[in-house]
Amino acid sequence: MKKSELYGRQLCLTPREAATLPADVQKITGIQVSGTRIQCMRCGEFLNPREAQLPNNQYYCYACLNLGRNSTLTSLYHIPEPNDFPQRPTCSWQGQLTVQQRTCAQRVRENFEHRHRHLLWAVTGAGKTEMLFPGLTWALQRGLRCALASPRVDVCLELAPRLQAAFVDAEIALLHGRNPAPYRYCQLTICTTHQLLRFRHAFDVLIIDEVDAFPFAANPRLYYAVNQAVKPHGALLYLTATPSQELLRQVRRGDLEISYLPLRFHQHLLPMIKVTLQPHWWQVIKRGQLPNRLRRQLARYQQTQQRFLLFVPQVAQLAAVQAAIQRALPALRGLTVHATDPDRLAKVQQMRDQRVQFLITTTILERGVTFPGIDVIVLGADDPLFSTAALVQIAGRVGRSRERPTGLVWFLAASHARTIKRAQRQIRLVNRKGRRLRDAMPVVSTIDSK
Amino acid sequence: MQCLLCQRLIQSKFSLPWLLSWRPFTRPVVCAVCWQRFKRIERRTACPGCGRDQTVPRLCPDCQRWPAERPFHNVALFTYNDAMRAYFQQYKFHGDYRLRRVFEGTMQTALHQLNGDLVLIIPVTPSTLLSRGFNQVSGWLSDGLNQPRGLQTLAREKGVPQSKKVRQDRLRTPQPFMLALAAEQIQGKRVVVIDDIYTTGRTIRHAADLLLESGAKSVTGLTLAR
Numbered sequence: 082m083k084k085s086e087l088y089g090r091q092l093c094l095t096p097r098e099a100a101t102l103p104a105d106v107q108k109i110t111g112i113q114v115s116g117t118r119i120q121c122m123r124c125g126e127f128l129n130p131r132e133a134q135l136p137n138n139q140y141y142c143y144a145c146l147n148l149g150r151n152s153t154l155t156s157l158y159h160i161p162e163p164n165d166f167p168q169r170p171t172c173s174w175q176g177q178l179t180v181q182q183r184t185c186a187q188r189v190r191e192n193f194e195h196r197h198r199h200l201l202w203a204v205t206g207a208g209k210t211e212m213l214f215p216g217l218t219w220a221l222q223r224g225l226r227c228a229l230a231s232p233r234v235d236v237c238l239e240l241a242p243r244l245q246a247a248f249v250d251a252e253i254a255l256l257h258g259r260n261p262a263p264y265r266y267c268q269l270t271i272c273t274t275h276q277l278l279r280f281r282h283a284f285d286v287l288i289i290d291e292v293d294a295f296p297f298a299a300n301p302r303l304y305y306a307v308n309q310a311v312k313p314h315g316a317l318l319y320l321t322a323t324p325s326q327e328l329l330r331q332v333r334r335g336d337l338e339i340s341y342l343p344l345r346f347h348q349h350l351l352p353m354i355k356v357t358l359q360p361h362w363w364q365v366i367k368r369g370q371l372p373n374r375l376r377r378q379l380a381r382y383q384q385t386q387q388r389f390l391l392f393v394p395q396v397a398q399l400a401a402v403q404a405a406i407q408r409a410l411p412a413l414r415g416l417t418v419h420a421t422d423p424d425r426l427a428k429v430q431q432m433r434d435q436r437v438q439f440l441i442t443t444t445i446l447e448r449g450v451t452f453p454g455i456d457v458i459v460l461g462a463d464d465p466l467f468s469t470a471a472l473v474q475i476a477g478r479v480g481r482s483r484e485r486p487t488g489l490v491w492f493l494a495a496s497h498a499r500t501i502k503r504a505q506r507q508i509r510l511v512n513r514k515g516r517r518l519r520d521a522m523p524v525v526s527t528i529d530s531k
Numbered sequence: 532m533q534c535l536l537c538q539r540l541i542q543s544k545f546s547l548p549w550l551l552s553w554r555p556f557t558r559p560v561v562c563a564v565c566w567q568r569f570k571r572i573e574r575r576t577a578c579p580g581c582g583r584d585q586t587v588p589r590l591c592p593d594c595q596r597w598p599a600e601r602p603f604h605n606v607a608l609f610t611y612n613d614a615m616r617a618y619f620q621q622y623k624f625h626g627d628y629r630l631r632r633v634f635e636g637t638m639q640t641a642l643h644q645l646n647g648d649l650v651l652i653i654p655v656t657p658s659t660l661l662s663r664g665f666n667q668v669s670g671w672l673s674d675g676l677n678q679p680r681g682l683q684t685l686a687r688e689k690g691v692p693q694s695k696k697v698r699q700d701r702l703r704t705p706q707p708f709m710l711a712l713a714a715e716q717i718q719g720k721r722v723v724v725i726d727d728i729y730t731t732g733r734t735i736r737h738a739a740d741l742l743l744e745s746g747a748k749s750v751t752g753l754t755l756a757r
Contacts, residue, residue: 095662135628135664143629150626154664 085266089162089226089283091123091309093151099158109157109281112140123151124278125305144302145278147258162283162312164224166268170251172218174211181342181518182212188340189318190216193286198317200332203342204351204511205322205477206451210240212342213288214247216318221251221268225285228270228310230277232297234259235449236290241271274303280310287311292319292328293470294448322477323470323507343515349486350512350519352479354472354505359493362460363398366405375493376409378458382438383413389456389489391441392475394464396420402441402460415439418446447474454485463498472504534562535630536618560632568614572607572757581732582607583757597732602749603739605729607757608634608641615756619728623667631670634755638671638725645751647723649716653738654708656684668725671755682724682738683711693734701731708738710745718746729754 084103093111094102112128113120119128121142133140141152151157178186185201192199193216203209213229220227229244231237234257241255254265256272274289274297287310289297297303311317319328319337331337345351357374365372371379382389393402399417406413414437416428425445432440432452440446444466457479462472472492479488494501532541541562549556572584580594582605590599609615622630642650652668660666684707693701710717724738729752739750 097658097662132629136666136669137664139664141626141628141664143627146625146627152626152664154662 083266084160085165086264087158087160088165088266089160089281090264090279091157091159091281092279093123093149093155094158095155099156102158103160105160107159107161109159111151111156112142112153114140114153121145121151123148123157124302125309126302148275148278157281159281162226164226164285165266166224166226168250168252168268169224170221170248170268172214172247173249174214174247176211178208178211179346179348180522181344182208182346185340185342186212186215189213190219192216192318192338193220193316196285196314196316197338198336199338199340200319200321200324200328201340201342202321202324202511204345204515205448205474206345206481207322207342208346209290209320209342210243213318217244217248217269217286220286221248224268226268226270226283227286227288228272228277228280228284229288229290230272230274230307231290232274232294232303233291233449234273236294237271237273239449240290244269244271274306277303277306277310280306282309282312284311284315286316286318288318288320290320291448292321293323293325293474298325298468298470323473325470341511341514343511343513344518345481345486347483347486348519349480350515351508352476352487352490353508353512354476354490354492354501356462356492356494356497356501356505358495358497360495362493362495366398366401366460369401369405369408371405371409372493375458375460378491379406379410379413382456383410386438387456388432388435388452388454389439389458390446390452390478391415391439392446392457392459392462392467393441393443394461394466396443398460399441399443406441413438415441417441419443420445444471444475446478447471448477450478451481452478453482454488455479456489457491458489459492459494461494462492462501463494463496465500467500469500469503469507472500473507476504476508532558532560534565535560535633536565536621537562539564557636565614568612569618570610570612570614572610574606577607579604581605581729581757582752582754584610593732597736601739601743603736603743603752605732605735605752605754605757606641606645607729607754608637609756611728611730611756619756622670623663623727626663626665628665628670631665631667635671638753638755639673641753642672642723642725645723645753647751648720649722649747651682651722651724651738651742653724653726653734654682654684667727672725682708682741684708693730698731701733704733704737706737706741707734708741710741712745714745717742719748722747722750723753724750725753727754728756 111122113122119130119133119140124145126144128142132143135141139153141150217227237257245253251269252267254267254270256276332339359372362372393399396419399419403417416437418425418428418440431437457475459475476490479490480486534541539562541559543559576585576588577583578585578591578594579588580590583591621627655666722742724735726735735752742750
């Protein structure tokens with residue numbers, strides 16, 4: 082194994098595998114056993130002794146098992162990050178930022194320079210990635226090690242070519258669970274947040290995209306991983322359109338700086354959520370009928386040929402909804418998509434190509450996809466499966482094109498659940514900020530484009 | 532309670548017959564959906580030689596190629612299908628020792644029913660034991676403790692693991708075991724040998740050969756999968 086492969090990493094190896102390592106490696110205990118408390122030093126999980134036991138008083142960590150088993154039979158091996166980068170990559174991106182984007186990019190860069198922890202709250206469709214370029218250019222020029230991590234593989238796969246295009250002469254490592262390519266030591270790393278568990282004090286600049294997405298939001302181990310992967314005096318930037326209560330609490334406590342970008346690139350406000358109470362929507366659909374209001378709306382779509390997404394809480398409900406629509410309005414052409422659907426990508430592509438008018442889907446299409454000029458209907462929006470973040474993201478699918486910057490976001494729910502209230506409040510808040518920003522803006526800047 | 536295999540929540544319902552049966556409540560470890568993906572082998576119609584799942588109880592083509600007169604046969608509990616492959620991947624190769632609980636009950640019941648005089652388990656090499664930390668077979672039996680160490684692996688460097696070989700190479704594998712028991716402990720006994728998977732039968736038949744040569748009356752193999 083090359084020495085550089087251990088720079089800033091913590092690899093879990095058995096003593097036999099570690100025998101070939103260079104002499105100056107640091108060895109860290111993999112699992113700390115002190116009395117009844119057993120903690121995995123890689124993911125920070127406190128382990129239940131009964132679950133974690135192996136024969137002969139050995140223990141293993143079941144929480145981060147899919148990264149290779151960490152146990153009392155193995156240790157973590159680490160070499161401190163030396164920032165050994167011969168090259169100084171330059172930014173080759175030619176695009177223009179809007180005035181607000183430029184202000185935000187400036188803030189991002191300053192926070193990198195001062196090694197601050199920073200939350201950038203930018204609405205869905207604001208052009209977040211481009212705003213990172215000035216800051217990243219600065220960091221790469223200084224020879225700092227940078228990483229961009231996201232909870233979702235799709236986001237990583239989408240970001241990698243965009244960053245490679247922006248920094249042509251930079252070496253970029255793309256790490257995720259399904260990538261068979263071996264690890265390379267690069268100045269810029271793009272990875273899923275799970276992969277951060279393999280790093281220790283590695284990054285001077287660490288950016289977490291879509292912090293609110295599953296599984297990051299619900300997983301304290303990944304917060305541990307972030308704090309472990311960034312250098313003790315490194316800069317940390319969270320990017321999100323829907324910050325969680327926990328992040329906002331950190332902002333209020335002063336642990337995290339915050340900046341907003343409440344306007345989309347086309348300078349329009351986010352569409353507001355319209356909620357209609359429909360207590361027995363599922364019983365009606367199970368009978369093979371559509372709730373009246375929904376049928377009228379869909380009939381209107383049939384006439385206008387307006388394209389739309391229809392969200393349901395559970396995969397099992399997809400077929401019933403599809404059947405009910407087919408029965409009531411046979412002329413509407415649509416498909417169902419869910420996470421384990423083998424034709425998932427093909428179906429989404431059909432929607433992109435405008436070959437079908439609508440998709441019925443679950444939360445998998447809540448983020449990361451853009452169908453220009455669509456409407457969105459959510460059935461059972463008060464279901465606990467839809468978190469506030471998910472609802473805001475779903476609402477954010479609408480109005481993403483310059484041609485049709487508004488649209489309908491319609492929730493059919495059995496109750497005014499707290500998640501819906503919070504989602505409405507978040508959108509109202511950013512819209513208020515956006516309106517203020519737009520009013521204060523010189524008239525010229527609305528013309529220049531993305 | 533989460534399902535050990537799919538991490539979904541298991542809802543256990545308390546029925547009236549169960550309440551009246553006065554039996555202790557056993558927490559389910561896997562959900563019904565995951566459990567149904569394992570295919571149980573019907574003992575009555577299985578191959579009498581190796582325990583393979585068949586529609587008629589006739590010696591299967593693989594078994595016809597083995598010498599027949601030996602008092603050895605194998606009993607397998609489940610078909611080696613995709614679900615089982617995924618299970619072994621997670622349990623044995625990723626080392627998720629919690630998963631032993633999935634088949635703990637089934638394995639112990641089957642062993643009890645075979646009612647042998649002596650129970651031996653197929654050992655793993657010391658180096659594997661060191662890195663894996665457990666023997667996958669003894670995990671299913673009484674929490675991996677108190678197993679008589681009747682069989683031992685020969686002190687030979689393990690080259691390619693069995694699971695990486697093709698059939699012909701597997702069949703050519705030389706005897707990997709030796710007996711750590713005195714002859715009178717085996718003489719005239721009905722021995723049960725337990726392994727995880729019966730693929731070609733080479734491993735477990737090596738063990739059986741050793742035991743029969745030392746005077747065992749009969750040897751029965753018990754494997755989780757075939």
